[in-house]
Amino acid sequence: MPILEITDVSAGYGAGPDILRGLSLEVEEAKSYCIIGPNGAGKSTLLKVIAGLLHPRSGDVVFRGESLAHRRPDQVLATGVCFVPQDQALFPEMSVRENLIMGAYLVKDRALIKERLARVYEMFPILAERAGQDAGKMSGGQQQMLAMGRALMIDPILLMLDEPTLGLAPQIAQQIFSQVEQLKSMGLTVVIIEQNAQRGLELADWGVVLDLGIVRFEGPSEGILEDPRVRELYLGKAAGSREKK
Amino acid sequence: MTNVIQVAILGLLLGGVYALMAAGLTLAFGVMRIVNLAHAAFIIASAYISFFAFEQLGIDPLLSVVFVMPIMFFFGVAVYQVLFRRIEGSAKFGEMTVLLTFGIAIMVEGLLGFVFTGIYRKAQPGYANESFIVDGLFLPEGDILFIPKGQFYASLLSIVLLVGLWAFLRYSQTGYAIRATTQNRDAAEIVGVNVRRVSAISFGLSTALAGASGALMSYLFPFFPFRHWQWVAVLLALVVLGGMGSMKGAVIGALVLGVASSFVVDQIGPTWGPMTFYLALFLILLVRPQGLFGKEVPA
Amino acid sequence: MIEDRAALGPDDSAPEPTEDEVQRPPGPARYRWYVLAAVVVALLALPLFRPVISSYNYVLTLGALILMWVAMSSSWNILGGYAGYISLGHSVFMGVGGYVAGVLLYYHGISPFLTALLGGLAAVALGFLAGFITLRTRGPAFIISTIALLFMFLLMTDNFEYLGGAAGLPLPPLPVSQEWLRVPFYYAMLFIAIGAVLTSYRVAHSKFGMGLRAISEDETKAEVAGVPTRLYKISAFAMSAFWVGVAGAIYGYSIAFIRPTVFFTIAISAQMVLMAIIGGKGTVAGPVVGAVLIYAINEMSLVVFGATEFNIVIQGTMLVAVLLFFPLGVVGTLRKMNRLPAFLNWD
DSSP, rough: OOOEEEEEEEEESSSOEEEEEEEEEEETOOOOOEEEEOOTTHHHHHHHHTTTSSSSEEEEEEEEEOOOOOHHHHHHHHEEEEEEOTTTTTOOOOHHHHHHHHHHOOOOOOOOHHHHHHHHHHHHHHHTTTTSBBBSSOOOOHHHHHHHHHHTOOOOEEEEEEEEEEOOOOOHHHHHHHHHHHHTTTEEEEEEESSSSSHHHHOEEEEEEETTTTTEEEEEEEEETSSHHHHIIIHHHHHHHHOOO | OOHHHHHHHHHHHHHHHHHHHHHHHHHHHHHHOOOOEEEEHHHHHHHHHHHHHHHHOOOOHHHHHHHHHHHHHHHHHEEEEEEIIIGTTTTTTTHHHHHHHHHHHHHHHHHHHHHHHHHOOOOOOOOGGGGEEEESSSSOTOOOEEEEEEHHHHHHHHHHHHHHHHHHHHHHHHHHHHHHHHHOOOHHHTTOOOOOHHHHHHHHHHHHHHHHHHHHHOOOOOOOGGGGGHHHHHHHHHHHHHHTTOHHHHHHHHHHHHHHHHHHHTOOOOOGGGHHHHHHHHHHHHHHHTTTOOOOOOO | OOOOOOSSSSSOOOOOOOGGGGGGOOOOOHHHHHHHHHHHHHHHHHHGGGOOSSHHHHHHHHHHHHHHHHHHHHHHHIIISSOOOOOOHHHHHHHHHHHHHHHHHHOOOOOHHHHHHHHHHHHHHHHHHHHHHTTTSOHHHHHHHHHHHHHHHHHHHOOGGTTTTTGGGGGGSSSSSSGGHHHHHHHHEEEHHHHHHHHHHHHHTTTHHHHHHHHHOHHHHHTTTTTOOOHHHHHHHHHHHHHHHHHHHHHHHHHEEEEEHHHHHHHHHHHHHHHHHHTTTTTHHHHHHHHHHHHHHHHHHHHHHOOTTTTHHHEEEEEEEHHOOTTTTHHHHHHHOOOOGGOOOOO
């Protein structure tokens, strides 16, 4: 039973053209997905639509039976869908601890917040170390961990990460990936966008290739990069020209 | 020496009032990126409320703050919902808010002028013309300091309100939401802050602060509808100087410039007081365009 | 196996037309120049119809004023409309021009008709200087600094005796009989208006103008694309000052005195801004339409409401209403709806 159903969604920014053009996708519970595709394909746009930051012009987004299409972001968050954007969206002048607590903004139970905070500190010891530091002063990798830790404060069911390793050194990226592995093992449904298709697909169960606003290909992450059509699309003419030799 | 202290004290007291005025303006910008050119017009409108409350009902201007602030709060929320909500997501939001508030300022000025005419008004509660007299202490023989009661009470109230604002922003749930929205609006949305509601409340707070400032102005300075332009220029210069969006910068800038302009007035002449602010503004733009405590603000 | 979904669904690869590609109304483009030429000729010939016009001086004064506003709002538009930098203190340039010419007349007897261009140049100089300092910031800080600039000049002219202080300087009237007194001013303003509109037109259709528009859309991208943003912005600021200064010089002479409160008020800036926006900022014809429209509305409301502050309320309300509902102004909105009469399409 899919936990998230995106049906024929079209969306765009302002008065601009449709970025998503009738996109449909199903997401199964407790599985992990990696979305890849060329720039401008609509990957970030898709996540924003699911998160309620952008309203679809047509089509529907149904999460656990509820339609999210025209809800406000805070309403979407309340259903258990959590989004970590490309720039992490942290509060630079608040401390690590304050940022984490803000992650639980919608949670009323103080004891619960404390409990979750402790759990996040356990998962990400570096955050515990720097609890009092201003978020704006941390390194890229630390900020990404803070962003993920913050997402966990709301105990999400579906976690969406937009390019979590963007701009990070390989060792740090590896750390992030292992954290995501951990999240997977906790039973979360994870959807990530990853520029590094290889890595992302290693991590995920299922690969989704976006192009020009629709899902062009999807399938088990293992084989998807092998498919010549996907290679041609995603890796571009380089792959094709190499073959010519 | 005594004279220097006297001038400095007057400057500080003045700065205290300016700080309150600038705080409201800064709040609106920090949270919603709204440059509210109508802020001073709101201050003057509130001054009229306090003035007539004093003249007709005998309510002390300082006390009138108690009801002027809530009135202006709801007024602010209403203005936000009716006017700013519409242009919320638009690309040229910054530019539009300036023009929009410019129009609102003109409307308010016109209405005030139409209803109350352009006569100079100034409430005259007892303390407006009295001073505390300080002698002895560390002062030389025979010298005394005058601390105008009106200014003193105004600064006191200003401090109370500013501290209250600070505490509210720092410790309350809504305060957190406001700070979060100021620092990163998108992030605030993502963690579940209802940024629309927060924006409306912030604007209401901003106009409530204008309300309190107006109550003080009603007896501190003679006012008439057209006057708001002079105030707006000074306040805006202050806000830019402090760093747009920085409350700390606005308050410090207000105090520093209050003292500076006090000296200018004492040494050169009363009409040159505002010039201090304008020159300071241009100086800061030359040296450090983002203001004292501001970040590089993208267009 | 993995299916290629694109092969199944409709392939909508044709991008939707953007606003720029909206079609212009069809029809011979030439004809609009003929209409314009006819208008200009009519304006030139107007004073010759003395016998037919009652209250001659009133009509000429009205005409001169409308032309002045056409010039000023068109000039403002270069910075405010094309580049998107809102100057709310623009009347400072009017004052600079007015004072330069007025002072030269008062102390040296030189006619403002000769020194008006000098007044314009003085305004340009100020534009460069002020622009250099204030255009280090973007958006709101810039706007605020233009207001501060205006108030600075108000303060200075109020306090310098040489400039007459708050009372200003009375100027000797033009040595022409009362009958024909308004004629030179009318022609001067007509010349100024044509100059300003032509300048605006030339800027709009130049590489400089394109750069300004790029700045208005997205300054960072423009910079990255190689547009010399700082140079362009300062130039636009300076250019937008010229005709305003010239107009100020002539205006001061036409009312026979110069005084701080005549020139250095927000009300004049507000009027310029309002006219440009209601007409359609960013278009060449917009400010012209706006100037005529606002002036007409002002005159009407004077008749209906008398000279009260209510007129200001109306202006403010108009600005707010236009911003909320017709942000593109008359010309802009008509163009978007494809209903713009060709003779107003000067872009």
